[in-house]
Amino acid sequence: MPCNVKAMPRTADPDVRRRLVERAARMLADREPVTLRSLVEGTGASTMAVYTHFGGMPGLWRAVRQEGFTRLHERLAAVPRTADPVHDVAALGVAYAANALDSPSLYRAMFDAVAELEDPAAADRGLAVLVAAASRAREEGRFSADADPAAVATRLWLAGHGLLSLVVQGVLPRDVVPEHSAETAVALLTAAGDDPAACRASVVRAWERAGTSRPRVRPRPGH
Amino acid sequence: MPCNVKAMPRTADPDVRRRLVERAARMLADREPVTLRSLVEGTGASTMAVYTHFGGMPGLWRAVRQEGFTRLHERLAAVPRTADPVHDVAALGVAYAANALDSPSLYRAMFDAVAELEDPAAADRGLAVLVAAASRAREEGRFSADADPAAVATRLWLAGHGLLSLVVQGVLPRDVVPEHSAETAVALLTAAGDDPAACRASVVRAWERAGTSRPRVRPRPGH
DNA sequence: GACATTACATGGCATTGCTATGCAATGCTT
DNA sequence: AAGCATTGCATAGCAATGCCATGTAATGTC
Known part of the structure; x- marks a missing residue:
């Protein structure tokens, strides 16, 4: 069989997957x-569409988690870079928290079985943004020379995830997020070698800016 | 109706609930x-037992989470008190991690809907043990006077939960637990005012002791 | 000893995810 | 251009799940 290239009949998948x-x-x-039948109800599609495109409900959830991590990465990548690398690290934390609080159920779904993703590197890409910011902080002399940016970034992520996963479940109220996030960030970044006062100033500035400018319920444009 | 005291017929509930x-x-x-029918299969009981005792599967899960938090509290309460309060705080972290890693699925179930518990105070009791240890650290001069033991304890718990929830899901390997836990604890406890060197010594000692003495798979005695 | 109250066994119901089957639409081949 | 293979998907039905209506037996109270 010289050719195992498959033909591509039918409407060739418009974008029912993404829909x-x-x-x-x-x-x-x-x-x-979100159940199989309730999902396809409004779309005019049949339940089989889920199976042809995702292989079943677990596959759909995988795709949903993937979408969640993609949106997260976009949001982190959109955080502007300023002259203060420690502020930027904290600003990434602000963006991470905002992303989780804007769609709590999606955040829960993302980490419900985070070990199973279509593209496991997608989760790493989000962390990589944070690692890059931490690396810049070390390069610019805010951290001690022996600080490991990847380890610092990971610990920031772990602490933030612990906080947000509990807030998202309603165990802790939303309004504790800024203080706990900021204080934990100050502790971890100071431990990495930053000057305590400067670190606090950078972190607090990032969270203050967030509190004033971010609307309570954020509109959903084209999404 | 002068008497609304109910009678108590039948075998008066031996301990099928706990079983x-x-x-x-x-x-x-x-x-x-864990499905309704597979749960009652070996016990000789019928599916209705779940409804008479728990009102349904959600009620069973509530009871399972409750059991998880009870075991956690027992484990934390069993941590011996030494002369070094900061060491004791870290030792509670070790116990918390050991509890989670000994039964990862139970840990996942506990925090799957942690907002719904039979006795919501049970979760707080576990945290209270940590708060007490932190309070002792401040009383004995290891923390600065304006440090808030409850806030410090909460942040330790949040960071630990973030780490363990990801380890339990297989995102991070188990062997990163000691280092991340210890480093984060040192950062948070130092931020609370403890002397960096003394803090590190206390925390490292707690985690070293854990690594040498705790068996890989812990036997289940009477539980 | 009769009765009320409760624990539980039985059987059936609605819903869930899933799949076997059939049909129609498309591109490749000749 | 006609035939054909390949694919997307609609239909219908299956196994399993949680749940509940009903009936029955066991217990404490009077």
């Missing part, structure tokens, strides 16, 4: 139960 | 799917 994923994310945000 | 909860915890530990 289903986005509908699932929307239903998650609206706290509606 | 079901423990069987569910055991099935979780064995990674067997």
Whole structure:
């Protein structure tokens, strides 16, 4: 058989895949139960569409988690770079928290089985943004020379995830996020070698800016 | 109706409640799917037992989470008190991690819907043990006077939970737990006012002791 | 000893995810 | 251009799940 290139019949997949994923994310945000039949109900598609595109509901959830990590990465990548690298590290934390609080159900779904992703590197890409900011902080002399930016970034992420996963579940109220995030960030970044006063100033500035400018409920443009 | 005291007929509930909860915890530990019928299969009981005792599967899960937090509290309360309060704080972290890693599925179940518990105070009791240790550290002069033991303890818990929830899901390997836990604890406790060198010594000692003495798989005595 | 109250066994129901089957639409081949 | 293979998907039905209506037996109270 000289050719195992497959033909591509039928409408060649318009974008029903993405529509289903986005509908699932929307239903998650609206706290509606995402079930196979309720998912395809409005779309005009049949339940089989889920199987041809995702192989089943676990595959759909994988795609939803993937979408969640993609949005997270976009949001982190959009954080502007300023002259203060420690501020930028904290600003990434602000963006991370905002992303989680804007769509809590999606955040829960993301980490419900985070070990299973279509592209496992997608989660790493988000962390890489934070690692890069931490590396810059060390290069610019804010950290001690023997500080490990990857380790510092990981610990910031771990602490932030612990906080947000509990807030998202309603165990802790949303308003504790800024203080706990800022204080933990100051502790970890100071431990990495930054000057305590300068570190606090940088971190507090990032969180203050967030509190004033970010709207309570953020509009969903084209999504 | 002068008397609304109810009669108590039938075998008066031997301990089928506890047996079901423990069987569910055991099935979780064995990674067997815990379903209504598979749960009651070996016990000789019928599916209705779950409804008379728990009102349904959500009620069973509530009871399982409750059991998880009870075991956690027992484990934390069993941590011996030494002359070094900062060491004791870290030792509580060691116990917390050991509890989670000994039964990862139970840990996942506990925080799967941690907002719904039979006795919501049970979770707080575990944290209270940590708060008490932190308070002692401040009383004995290891923290600065304006440090808030409850806030410090909460941040330690948040960071630990973030780390363990990801380890338990297989995102991070188990062997990163000691280092991340210890470093984060040192950062947070130093930020609370402890002397950096003394703090590191106390924390490292707690984690070293854990690594040498704790067996890989811990036997389950009477539980 | 009769009765009320409760624990539980039985069987069936709605919903869930899933899949076997059939049909129609598309691109490749000749 | 006609035939054909390949694929997307609609239909219908299956196994399993949680749940509940009903009936029954056991217990404490009067």
